Amino acid sequence: MAIGWIAQETGAEVIAVAVDVGQGGEDLDTIRKRALACGAVEAVVADARDEFAEQYCLPALQANALYMERYPVVSALSRPLIVKHLVSAAKEHGAGTVAHGCTGKGNDQVRFEVGIGALAPDLKVIAPVRDYAWTREKAIAWAEERNLPIDVSKKSPYSIDQNVWGRAVETGFLEDIWNAPTEDVYSYTRNPAEPRDPDELVLTFDRGVPVAIDGETVTVLQAIQELNRRAGAQGVGRLDLVEDRLVGIKSREVYEAPGAIALITAHQELENVTLERDLARFKRQVEQRWTELVYDGLWFSPLKDTLDTFVLDTQKHVSGDVRLVLHGGRAVVTGRRSEQSLYDFNLATYDEGDSFDQSLAKGFVQLWGLPSKIAAERDLRGN
Amino acid sequence: MAIGWIAQETGAEVIAVAVDVGQGGEDLDTIRKRALACGAVEAVVADARDEFAEQYCLPALQANALYMERYPVVSALSRPLIVKHLVSAAKEHGAGTVAHGCTGKGNDQVRFEVGIGALAPDLKVIAPVRDYAWTREKAIAWAEERNLPIDVSKKSPYSIDQNVWGRAVETGFLEDIWNAPTEDVYSYTRNPAEPRDPDELVLTFDRGVPVAIDGETVTVLQAIQELNRRAGAQGVGRLDLVEDRLVGIKSREVYEAPGAIALITAHQELENVTLERDLARFKRQVEQRWTELVYDGLWFSPLKDTLDTFVLDTQKHVSGDVRLVLHGGRAVVTGRRSEQSLYDFNLATYDEGDSFDQSLAKGFVQLWGLPSKIAAERDLRGN
Amino acid sequence: MAIGWIAQETGAEVIAVAVDVGQGGEDLDTIRKRALACGAVEAVVADARDEFAEQYCLPALQANALYMERYPVVSALSRPLIVKHLVSAAKEHGAGTVAHGCTGKGNDQVRFEVGIGALAPDLKVIAPVRDYAWTREKAIAWAEERNLPIDVSKKSPYSIDQNVWGRAVETGFLEDIWNAPTEDVYSYTRNPAEPRDPDELVLTFDRGVPVAIDGETVTVLQAIQELNRRAGAQGVGRLDLVEDRLVGIKSREVYEAPGAIALITAHQELENVTLERDLARFKRQVEQRWTELVYDGLWFSPLKDTLDTFVLDTQKHVSGDVRLVLHGGRAVVTGRRSEQSLYDFNLATYDEGDSFDQSLAKGFVQLWGLPSKIAAERDLRGN
Amino acid sequence: MAIGWIAQETGAEVIAVAVDVGQGGEDLDTIRKRALACGAVEAVVADARDEFAEQYCLPALQANALYMERYPVVSALSRPLIVKHLVSAAKEHGAGTVAHGCTGKGNDQVRFEVGIGALAPDLKVIAPVRDYAWTREKAIAWAEERNLPIDVSKKSPYSIDQNVWGRAVETGFLEDIWNAPTEDVYSYTRNPAEPRDPDELVLTFDRGVPVAIDGETVTVLQAIQELNRRAGAQGVGRLDLVEDRLVGIKSREVYEAPGAIALITAHQELENVTLERDLARFKRQVEQRWTELVYDGLWFSPLKDTLDTFVLDTQKHVSGDVRLVLHGGRAVVTGRRSEQSLYDFNLATYDEGDSFDQSLAKGFVQLWGLPSKIAAERDLRGN
Known part of the structure; x- marks a missing residue:
């Protein structure tokens, strides 16, 4: 949407970058074509789902990352990956400026700009929505004037961000924090209150990595997808909280993260069995700090890097099986076994x-x- | 049971002390009579349920105390209260020695003895079960020989401890950590998998204290009891984990704490709305340390005392209403409102x-x- | 200096506020007169030295506040006090705007503006030096043009800030971090390398408050002043470090804080004798966070307030005597005694x-x- | 000394183990001969000074390890090294039991026994001094009866432990914590109060390792030894504090650690220049925990191991030069330069x-x- 506007305002050639982090929706080819139709001279699209699962979701799982002990940092994980692809495209095409579409009151502007600053300190960043008060309404009007092929369906009253690790919903009537979420808010999860049979599975970890479900080998991406499907079908992973944004305000957020919540639940209990007490106690502090840093846009930062080495070192014994029952919105561990067990x-x-x-x-x-x-x-x- | 044995072995007069912390079971009068029949020269029984709720459960609620992020320190809360009554009875009756019945591999021996040491450094402590290998079987045989009126029903294969804040179950087939708990393990909660209608309520807090349910004023004890009943009926608060004991081993524990889990869930979300971000982040570290200290038997200790002043100071704005839906084993916050809200x-x-x-x-x-x-x-x- | 400029640029009446925090230099009356001569309609001057000692330096002492384990947050302590007087004067005179003279790359702008925002959220703040690039050179030229009675002695190549808790020196040749400080940098301390006799004294604390030196009762202000004199004469308290500013850069700072360093040294050792181990260990984390908050401009913040209650509670047993030898730049504890001692x-x-x-x-x-x-x-x- | 007694009491063959960690005193050959003369069937002696410097002192330097912010864990570092050699000798000679000579109220028994338990869980440990109340007086009498060649000089009223990282002195008149240490307590350091010329040097670090002094390449051992000599000659590194022992009591300790203090001082300042702020702030918490673990006898423990990976990762940029002036008991950094500097x-x-x-x-x-x-x-x- 902003492609044409940026091209016109800056006189620069615009290269569009889109990254598939499992958000669903349009396929990459459609996105690519529309970007070109909107005036981009080039459109870079990348299927980064495995990369996202292995290099972003997995460290979050190993850190049991739950911001404010609830939110599995869904959006915060995809931003640094997008930054990486954005910077890479900028370097390949010799771009001196990159743009993002974030507002000035959210966390994502921080995650994009701090990430870009860390990976490519010389790149200039522009943020039309924030710095030129470029609202959704203005954008649509501008595009309609020019007959650009954008999707102007105004149906959703919510602001939504989704990827394979989860889905975030905000704004609309949820801004009144006394209002309960309604069923139409959700898309990754079925209503947990509906009667259905429980689903039981055995999850196998090898050094902190989920490697099999019911004995079948899976990649990290497959593990998340399969648990999104099965835990989502049981209504697992709905979250609703008032959250502290980095920019200093509180906001109300609703999340769905069935796979993430199921995986973290299993992983935590396997750690209970395999991590020594003092290590486990200190790891909780590291987990909190890791999660704050990632939430606060500091994925690419010296402390986050060093905390990664800490977390990774703790995973060397986190191997074994966890039996998980998914039912009625709950993911419950009912058994655990490990050759690395410290339970005697x-x-x-x-x-x-x-x-x-x-x-x-x-x-x-x-x-x-x-x-x-x-x-x-x-x-x-x-x- | 140990009354007669202690009297015989030490030649001392034995005063029995029993404290009602909401554990249910026999009434205090029955307990008193049996103690006297077993050879106690005096039996002190105290209904300490309100004291327990207000001075032990409430600080735990305000600290959102969940050991290993799961266990609401049920037994760990009752021990210091019992110690207080034990020491008080010892002082009143001029006793120089107190006895407890804990084994040598659990946490409770630590909680009793460290507590006694802190409140009455001069009191001698004896622990027949631990120091004289006085097992359950020996105790029963010894009592039967003497026709003492003990309850020898050996039915329960579990070791159980319960009070108004929750119920702990261990040993038996649960010692194989791959075994799932069976329904007979539970007593405070109904099976969450059974279909039933949700229960919705509004909980009101005033400075971190639960003061009303659905607009009806309650004491802290009533709030816990009422939520035990209503959340228990929905199967809320079942917990199953491998836990790090202070004495250096891991053990498998199953808990039920419907009221505690419902209250903590509501309290945490009200804090999300009313505590400033940096304060909330640091409070998490304080909560972890507070909980470790209490779990580790250091209720009466200088650091625990000072952390109490920290936690209490944070509660001055934690006032408002939380709407809670109890259903299918879940306690879910669906709304919050507060005159102290920092959500703008x-x-x-x-x-x-x-x-x-x-x-x-x-x-x-x-x-x-x-x-x-x-x-x-x-x-x-x-x- | 900026008085005239602000008056001219904004058309507003300017009220000057000056606070004596023990910085020495001109007396308050002279300052007052010059402010009026520069065009202020009113000049508020306050001797806040006791207030500064008791309400700002004392909490820092009790927190053993050393930023980066070295710097006793000298300037960071005076800013909130000045803010308090500034806000109070603004309220009294019905001002809607306050101004400060900080640059945009230091910590003090944060301390002033965040403090003002916390005490008087409605006050508007202007920062001519930062927001209008109002440099020292411009200011002097502007004043000379108008014959304003400013002190244009350009002698000092350094930027200096001082108060009773210490003195900060920066810029000039010190910006090359390989250069050693020269003797002319210092003013509160004599050269520690010069031979002289040691000075021994006994410092008495009552609940964390210094109350006597060699048996003579002192106020907190007197304790600091006397130790500035005696420890300064021995060259105690010179510090030279590269420091992490809140605005994201590292800067090189030289400090002198003879009284602060002597007092903290004695206080720490008395705590070693009177604080229980776990409390002492956790207090170190609280001290670090307290100090970061104060350095980072968050004196008036919810977390800082609650940490104050923690620190204050720890001081209830910190009473007793410490013998201190001051010599050759060192403040060394050689004896300690206390009725509250935990040393047995x-x-x-x-x-x-x-x-x-x-x-x-x-x-x-x-x-x-x-x-x-x-x-x-x-x-x-x-x- | 205990060799003969152990042999007699247990009937076992005794193998003596002595490790040179830079403690000075008798040479290893003399020690070996006396052990054999006392009845040992074998005497294992090892020069472990380089191993001690590189694998024990260096991690402590990189962690800026100062227990209670003062004590560079001198004895706590040598114990795990001795344990390693003890266990290695036991394995080589097929021993099933090892003995140590620690009392029951110090930290060293913990460091030895926990270390042995971690490296060789099956080895039995005996502690004659503690478990058989085998006092110094009894030992001397027992040896004199048998004409064993022990050194019975009773001259030192102090209990002393020393190695290349420092020297610890306790007991005697120092047990009255109001008494100041006298000059005869010290051996590694000259009196700092005596007039002498300052000593200036440039210390070069490469990734946290001291590699050169004044441009001359040194091993870690040489760096420590050279700084012991030069800083010791200036009276640097004398420490006197009341300390929290692991076994629950406070004790008064006097230390000398000229090389350790000079190295840590330089290393901390180079970190100030080369570590990013958030990393440096978190590293302080890691340093405190690392130091507590090592002091508390948990060198060989899962958390200590993982904290080592954290600390090591932080050192990758800690390279550069630090200019240090040693004089009058002070080690003062007067300049720093680094290609890895973050000071801009x-x-x-x-x-x-x-x-x-x-x-x-x-x-x-x-x-x-x-x-x-x-x-x-x-x-x-x-x-």
């Missing part, structure tokens, strides 16, 4: 076979509590 | 009334990304 | 009187190391 | 050449402060 039946059992030496406990308890006890004696003394 | 419709909306000055964004984005950009230039230079 | 001679000694029960240690050590041991067995198994 | 003169300067776009600042400041401003408006509304 003989240490845990209260039945025969108990190998835990209880005589060690008294000394442990006494010294564990000693600092509190000394402080308590001091406090009692003071009274 | 005019800043958030993309429709008319938008008061956000988008011209500020460009500068923000550029400086926000500047450190990454400078680092990227350095890295590119290096190649 | 009988538990610590290896001589007679040892009351530590070493038999407890074996069990403690075994269970402390159990998670690592189980993980090691797993890892060995895997090979 | 043109962005930092206030003189000509300024490339910082100040027009970006206004938007940044406004949005940076927006959450605080919205919260302030809410709070004002509430009043």
Whole structure:
């Protein structure tokens, strides 16, 4: 839509870039043709779904990335991938400027511009919607005047972003945060309240990577897609929260992420079995920071890079099977087994076979509590 | 059960102490009589349900306390309360020694002994089960020999602990972590998979305290009980995880906490609306540490005390209503409203009334990304 | 200096505000007169030294605030105080706009504007130096043209900010970070390399507040001033570092803070004696975050406020004496004593009187190391 | 000393293990001969100084490891190295039990036993001093009875541990924490109060490794030794603090670590120049946790291992020169330069050449402060 306007305003030749991150909708060829019809001198379209799954969704899964403990950073993951393709196209075609269509009050402008700044510090960025107050209405009017082949169906009252990791819905009547979402908001998930039979599956991980479903080998992309289908059919992964945007405001967001939520649920429990306690406790802090950085547009940043090495190192034992029941909007782990398990039946059992030496406990308890006890004696003394 | 044995072994007079924390089962009078029949010279029984709700469950709710992001520290909350009553009874009756019945491989021994050490550093503690390998079988045999009026129903294959905040089940076939829990494990919750109608309610908080349900004023205890009933009827709050015990082993635990999970879900979302972003982000770290301390038996400790002042200070604006739908094992927030809300419709909306000055964004984005950009230039230079 | 310009450009009446935070230099009366001579319709001058010491320096001391573990946030402390007086004067005189003289690449613009936004969200802020590129040279020329009574001594090649908590020096030849500072950079401290006799003193704290030096009662302001004098005479508190500014760049800063460094050194060691271990460990994280927030201009922010309650609560036992030797640029603690001490001679000694029960240690050590041991067995198994 | 006793009590053949970590004192051959004379069937002695410097001191330097922000974990570093050699000797000679000479109230028993448990979970550990109350006096008497060639000089009133990274002194009159250390306590450092000329040097790091002093290539061991000599001659690195031991008590410790303190000082400042801000801020938390783990005996633990990968990744740009002046007990950085520098003169300067776009600042400041401003408006509304 902005292609013609940019061409006209800047006098530059415009190259359109579109990336398939599993958002569905039009096929890449249609997109390509329309871009050219709108005045682009070239249209670069890329099927990046496997790349997206393996290099963006997988690290998020391994970090159990849930912003505000809820939102699996759906849009925040696709932006750096799009930036990578945008920068790559710019370099290939010798472009000095790139444009994006974000507004000035969302997170995506940050993710695009900070990403571009990190990958290609010399590229100039323009943001017509933000910097020239180029609204949806103006855009449509401008395009209709020129008979450009845009899709002006104004039906959706929502602002929607979707990819294989999930789907984000905002604006419209949801801006009143007392309003409950209605069924028409959802597209990746069926209504969890409808009666249907549960779906049980076994998910296999190898070093933090989902590699099989019910024994059938899958790629990361296939794992996400298959779980989107099966968990989505059970209404798993609907989220509704008031969220802290980087630009300083709170917004109300509704998400659907059936595959992401099912995978993270299984992955967390497999970590419970295979990660040592202190490591697991510290990893939670790393997960929170990783997720904040990614949400806040700092995918390409030194701290995010180094946290990646931390997370990756923790995954070396996260291998095994998780049995998952999907039903009524819930993804529930009902069993786990792993050759890398740190759960030791003989240490845990209260039945025969108990190998835990209880005589060690008294000394442990006494010294564990000693600092509190000394402080308590001091406090009692003071009274 | 251990009353007679302790009396015999130590030659001391035994005073029994029992505290009602909402665990149900026998009434306090029955417990009192049996204790006396078993040889106690005195039996102190206390209905501490309101105290437990207000001074132990409420701080846990305000800290959104979920150990390993799942378990609402049910048993860990009741131990310090029992310790308080135990120490108080010991002081009143001039006792020099207190006893508890925990094993040497669980968390509760730590919670009891560290608590006692902090409240009454001079009290001696004995733990017959742990220190004299006093097993359940030995105890029953010993009691039967003497015709003591104990309840020897061996029916339950599980080890169970329950109070108004929830219910914990372990051991038995659950010690094989691949086994799924069966329905007989549960008592606070109905099967979430059974079809039934949703239940919707409005929960009102005043400074982090639940004060009304559907407009009817409730005490904290009533709020928990009512939500145990209504959320339990919808199968909300079943949890199944492999958990890191303080004594260094992993154990498999199944919990039910319908009221706790419903309350925490609502409270978290009201915080999303009323807490400023940086405060909310740091509070997550405080919540994790608070929960670890409480799980690890350090309720009465200097750090826990100071974290309490932190959490309490954050609650001063956590007032408002949350609409909650309970259904099929899920507690879902569908609306929130608050006079203390930081959600600003005019800043958030993309429709008319938008008061956000988008011209500020460009500068923000550029400086926000500047450190990454400078680092990227350095890295590119290096190649 | 900017008074006349603002008056002319905006047509508004200008009220000058000057606050004494112990920066020395001209007396308030002289400043007042010059402001009026420059065209101000009113000049508000306030001696805020005690307020600064008690409400700004003291919390920084109690937080052991050292940005990047070095810099005692000297300038960052005075900005919110100045903001408070500025806002108060604006309200009293019914002003709708306030102005500050900061550039656009420093931290102080953030501290002023964010502070004003938090205390008086409706006040408009103008920043002539930043927004109208109003450089020092332009300002001098403009003033000379109009014969305004400004002090145009261009002697200092440095940009200097000072108050009772310390002194900051930047720019000039220090912008080459390989250059060592020369003696002329310093004013609060004597050369530490010159031979002189050591100075020993005993500092008394009451709940984290310095209340006496060598037994003589002092106010917080007096404590800082006296230590500036005595520690400064010994060359204590010179700092030279490359620092991360909030606006995204690194800058080279030289500081002198003899009193602050001496006080923090003593305070930290008294905390070592009086704070319980877990509390002390967590307080370090709180200190870091508190300091980042204050450095980053968020003095008036919800998280900073709540961290204040945390820090304050930790101080309730920080009472006692610290013996400090000041010499050759070092402030060294050589003794500490406190009725609130958690150091227990009988538990610590290896001589007679040892009351530590070493038999407890074996069990403690075994269970402390159990998670690592189980993980090691797993890892060995895997090979 | 304990060799004969262990042999007699257990009936086992004793193999002595001694490791040179730069502690000085007797040469390894003398130690070996005395061990054999005391009844050992074999004596394994190893010069592990380079291994210690490269694999233990270097990670501590890169983590800027200062326990309680003061103590460079001197003894805590040598224990895991000794454990490694002990376990290796046990495996080579088919031993099933290892012994150490630690008491039950220190940290070292934990470091030895947890380390052994992690490297060789099947080895049995005995601790005669702790578990059989085998005191120094008893040991001497026992040895003298048997004419064993031990060094019974009872002269030192202190308990001392030393290696190339530093020296720890405790007990004696230092157990009264009001007493100042006397000069006879020190051995690695000269009195900083004595007048002498400053010593200036340039230290070169390559990816966090000290590789040259004044342009001369050095190994890590040589760097530490040379700085021990030169910084020690200037009285650098004396430390005196009350410290939180893992076993729950506070103890008073005096340390000397001239090389460690000089190296860490230089390394921290080079990181200030080469690490991006967010990375540097998070690294401080990692440093604290790393140091606590190492102090607490968890060198061989999953979290420590993963934190190592974090720290190592941060070092990839920590290359360059630091100019250091050693004098009067201080190690002061006076200059730094690096091809990996993130300090950008043109962005930092206030003189000509300024490339910082100040027009970006206004938007940044406004949005940076927006959450605080919205919260302030809410709070004002509430009043």
